[in-house]
Amino acid sequence: MTQSVTQPATQQLTRAQHLDLYYYMQLNRQLEERMVRLFRQNKIVGGLYSSLGQEAVSVGTCYALEKRDWIAPMIRNIGALLVKGVPPRDIFTQHMAKFTSPTLGKDGTSHFGDLKVRHIVSPISMLGDLIPVMTGVAMAGRYLGQHIVALTWIGDGGSSTGAFHEGLGLAASQRAPFVLIIENNQWAYSTPVSRQVPIQNLADRGAAYGIASAIVDGNDVVAVYQAAKEAVDECRAGRGPRLVEVKTMRMRGHAQHDPAEYVPKEMFDYWKGRDPITLYEKYLTENKIWDAAAKSEIDARIERELDVEQKFAEDSPLPPPELAEEGVYCDGCHKIEADWKRAKSEVSPPKSSIDPTWRLKDLPAYTQAAITGGNGAKNPAQKPVTVPAATPPASPALQKPAPAPAAERAESQPEHLAAGVAAEDPTVPRVPFGRGPKDKAFRQSSENPQNKPAYSRAPKEKSFSRAPLEKSFSKSPRQKSFGKNAQGKPFTKNPQDKQGRR
Amino acid sequence: MSHSAPNLSSKTVPTSGPITMVDAIRQAMFEEMERDPAVVAIGEDIGVYGGAFKVTDGLLAKFGRERVIETPIAETAIIGAACGMSFLGLRPVAEMQFIDFIACCFNQVTNFVAKSHYLWGAPVPMVIRGPSGGGVHGGPFHSANPEMYFVHTPGLKVIYPSTPSDAKGLLKSAIRDNNPVLFFEHKYLYRRLKEEMPPGDYTVPIGKAIVRRAGRDLTVVSYAAMAHTALDAAVELAKEGIEAEVIDLRTLLPLDKETILASVKKTNKLLVVHEDTRTGGIAGEIAALVFEGAFEDLDGPVTRVTALDTPVPYSPPLEERFLPNTEKVVAAARKLAKY
Numbered sequence: 001m002t003q004s005v006t007q008p009a010t011q012q013l014t015r016a017q018h019l020d021l022y023y024y025m026q027l028n029r030q031l032e033e034r035m036v037r038l039f040r041q042n043k044i045v046g047g048l049y050s051s052l053g054q055e056a057v058s059v060g061t062c063y064a065l066e067k068r069d070w071i072a073p074m075i076r077n078i079g080a081l082l083v084k085g086v087p088p089r090d091i092f093t094q095h096m097a098k099f100t101s102p103t104l105g106k107d108g109t110s111h112f113g114d115l116k117v118r119h120i121v122s123p124i125s126m127l128g129d130l131i132p133v134m135t136g137v138a139m140a141g142r143y144l145g146q147h148i149v150a151l152t153w154i155g156d157g158g159s160s161t162g163a164f165h166e167g168l169g170l171a172a173s174q175r176a177p178f179v180l181i182i183e184n185n186q187w188a189y190s191t192p193v194s195r196q197v198p199i200q201n202l203a204d205r206g207a208a209y210g211i212a213s214a215i216v217d218g219n220d221v222v223a224v225y226q227a228a229k230e231a232v233d234e235c236r237a238g239r240g241p242r243l244v245e246v247k248t249m250r251m252r253g254h255a256q257h258d259p260a261e262y263v264p265k266e267m268f269d270y271w272k273g274r275d276p277i278t279l280y281e282k283y284l285t286e287n288k289i290w291d292a293a294a295k296s297e298i299d300a301r302i303e304r305e306l307d308v309e310q311k312f313a314e315d316s317p318l319p320p321p322e323l324a325e326e327g328v329y330c331d332g333c334h335k336i337e338a339d340w341k342r343a344k345s346e347v348s349p350p351k352s353s354i355d356p357t358w359r360l361k362d363l364p365a366y367t368q369a370a371i372t373g374g375n376g377a378k379n380p381a382q383k384p385v386t387v388p389a390a391t392p393p394a395s396p397a398l399q400k401p402a403p404a405p406a407a408e409r410a411e412s413q414p415e416h417l418a419a420g421v422a423a424e425d426p427t428v429p430r431v432p433f434g435r436g437p438k439d440k441a442f443r444q445s446s447e448n449p450q451n452k453p454a455y456s457r458a459p460k461e462k463s464f465s466r467a468p469l470e471k472s473f474s475k476s477p478r479q480k481s482f483g484k485n486a487q488g489k490p491f492t493k494n495p496q497d498k499q500g501r502r
Numbered sequence: 503m504s505h506s507a508p509n510l511s512s513k514t515v516p517t518s519g520p521i522t523m524v525d526a527i528r529q530a531m532f533e534e535m536e537r538d539p540a541v542v543a544i545g546e547d548i549g550v551y552g553g554a555f556k557v558t559d560g561l562l563a564k565f566g567r568e569r570v571i572e573t574p575i576a577e578t579a580i581i582g583a584a585c586g587m588s589f590l591g592l593r594p595v596a597e598m599q600f601i602d603f604i605a606c607c608f609n610q611v612t613n614f615v616a617k618s619h620y621l622w623g624a625p626v627p628m629v630i631r632g633p634s635g636g637g638v639h640g641g642p643f644h645s646a647n648p649e650m651y652f653v654h655t656p657g658l659k660v661i662y663p664s665t666p667s668d669a670k671g672l673l674k675s676a677i678r679d680n681n682p683v684l685f686f687e688h689k690y691l692y693r694r695l696k697e698e699m700p701p702g703d704y705t706v707p708i709g710k711a712i713v714r715r716a717g718r719d720l721t722v723v724s725y726a727a728m729a730h731t732a733l734d735a736a737v738e739l740a741k742e743g744i745e746a747e748v749i750d751l752r753t754l755l756p757l758d759k760e761t762i763l764a765s766v767k768k769t770n771k772l773l774v775v776h777e778d779t780r781t782g783g784i785a786g787e788i789a790a791l792v793f794e795g796a797f798e799d800l801d802g803p804v805t806r807v808t809a810l811d812t813p814v815p816y817s818p819p820l821e822e823r824f825l826p827n828t829e830k831v832v833a834a835a836r837k838l839a840k841y
Contacts, residue, residue, distance in 0.1 A: 126613050
């Protein structure tokens with residue numbers, strides 16, 4: 001994997017493609033700059049999430065896909081939508097809640113999709129859900145013989161969700177043609193990566209699922225493109241899924257309301273010096289791929305286009321109120337038809353029929369070697385590969401934080417531990433590991449709390465074990481705290497209760 | 503271990519004579535997968551083993567691993583993947599090994615699957631099916647009736663059949679529907695009753711209740727296993743001269759308001775029986791519906807017989823206390839009839 005990504009980029013991308021990458025990144029940035037202004041003019045109804053500084057991730061990864069491939073963006077992947085051919089007006093109108101938006105005003109931001117033409121699945125705010133969904137897209141594409149790749153992104157924050165792990169597990173077990181880009185922008189809202197996960201590279205997660213992964217500098221658009229292209233090609237060749245961790249930096253707050261004062265100034269300063277568009281402009285100039293005239297021509301084109309698109313959005317009406325009542329169900333408004341690229345007979349009986357028994361070859365864990373982790377175990381994963389040319393220089397802000405000093409650690413512990421009080425009552429010995437309460441040796445041992453006079457010889461204990469069920473139930477010391485029913489009245493279990501105890 | 507060819511004959515569904523609900527559901531799966539290669543099955547242990555209740559037994563042998571997809575224990579992944587597949591025009595049928603486990607993928611179902619069409623015009627033609635309900639001493643995590651979480655979720659359809667023929671016809675409708683459908687299979691009914699299937703490729707429409715027994719004195723609305731309890735109670739009540747009209751809802755969302763209102767306007771009294779817990783159960787919704795649409799017709803208080811507002815307890819006497827039964831329904835109906 002290292003080989004192809006370290007080859008000079010100029011061998012892989014044409015001049016037109018190089019300029020494309022610039023166009024989309026700049027379009028992404030200028031579009032968002034305009035939306036910030038619209039937000040300040042109160043023309044954006046809800047929140048506005050910036051991808052400033054992350055343009056190379058959205059653009060570089062999505063540019064590696066073909067038209068037939070599927071994406072599901074996150075909220076900061078506006079650049080990917082643009083590469084997929086979404087007109088900027090859709091993004092303006094979505095944010096402005098206009099009737100002309102792809103969702104007709106029913107949802108905002110980049111929460112929209114396009115199943116038929118551009119193959120985009122809409123994100124939702126619950127992070128990680130797209131991973132199993134796009135795994136399913138990849139599986140269906142393979143089933144239908146379409147040779148597609150499905151790609152989605154997840155943040156460093158979202159990589160902690162259950163859906164992330166369930167989705168990766170399924171994708172790996174299905175060998176789905178699915179690419180996951182972990183867009184590590186260092187911050188999950190206000191929480192830095194180091195406080196979310198105890199590992200330096202989120203790409204390491206891949207190995208645990210048997211998924212080959214790579215790490216790439218997210219502010220180097222060419223490196224991002226190449227890493228993504230490699231992953232996409234591998235998936236298309238049937239060697240998926242793949243994971244790419246892209247290291248970048250969120251240069252604004254979580255959304256417009258958040259000034260991100262919790263980010264150390266040095267960290268912002270460091271990443272400001274690595275702005276992906278500035279870096280790429282320098283790269284294009286140094287490699288003589290463009291000149292000043294080419295740049296100003298593209299910049300002017302972007303301005304022209306955005307003027308038109310923004311005007312369209314601003315002039316668009318809000319949706320009619322009665323629209324709120326429509327569209328809960330699909331009552332034939334959409335035609336559902338799979339695009340078969342293989343013969344249906346291949347997946348129909350008798351061709352589809354198999355012997356459904358497990359074979360020994362499917363079950364490697366019957367040899368000693370497999371049990372001890374030797375040659376019986378299959379693990380197609382490669383070690384995560386760092387892209388050497390792309391690794392950002394070490395900076396104080398990027399160092400893995402040293403283990404916290406003892407005093408600080410204590411602070412971060414749960415209150416009852418920090419205060420010096422043990423979580424458990426030290427007078428009660430634990431049942432030794434692996435021994436249940438029925439273990440004879442333990443029952444007889446002096447460590448058993450039941451063998452201590454204060455505990456075990458109370459008559460109630462005897463009655464609990466020897467008396468007929470009903471009696472012992474009513475006398476058990478536990479029953480006082482048995483609970484209350486939904487009407488707030490204590491449960492009564494039998495007449496003895498009422499007479500004897502209450 | 504022998505590697506002989508699979509004995510398909512033992513894995514196919516009986517084609518004539520009365521069959522159980524399990525076989526009726528299997529028959530629907532076989533027929534729909536045969537009819538349309540876009541139909542696939544996904545879930546835990548649904549392949550070689552044939553599913554925890556053998557509902558998918560034989561599917562793998564006939565349709566292969568591409569169409570009978572066995573997954574890790576990951577409900578969010580199952581529902582997410584099924585949803586993704588439906589975006590490409592497939593019609594996945596996802597199995598929850600027990601419907602209780604749908605709680606594990608609640609977010610995926612309610613936020614992603616249910617909202618897709620309304621928000622961004624993406625239909626999700628998938629079915630989520632699984633065994634539900636109590637009365638079999640399954641304990642608190644294998645007996646639940648979580649239907650109302652989903653009845654409260656716009657965008658879903660919720661089906662809960664009570665007979666083998668309805669189960670088959672409704673599952674076929676669900677698979678052919680363009681919307682996400684939750685299909686509850688009461689496990690108490692899986693093998694306790696047998697019924698002859700109507701001939702041919704028949705379906706039962708979603709959203710239509712059925713009057714199981716006509717009567718003039720009061721209307722008893724119920725569904726799933728409790729529909730049978732209500733019918734048993736109606737037999738008892740008839741001995742006392744009380745003629746109960748029993749409605750089996752079959753579909754909970756969308757609710758067949760017309761059938762309920764028409765019956766109440768005739769009998770003037772309404773009793774709702776369900777196995778779901780009381781607070782927030784569909785009885786409350788039906789009561790409100792009747793107050794809105796037939797208040798002037800009522801001659802007595804809308805009455806409920808439901809499970810207790812507790813988790814489903816394990817031990818037989820506790821579960822018996824928890825669940826509605828014929829005696830409880832008869833008592834409530836008698837009181838209402840006299841009102």
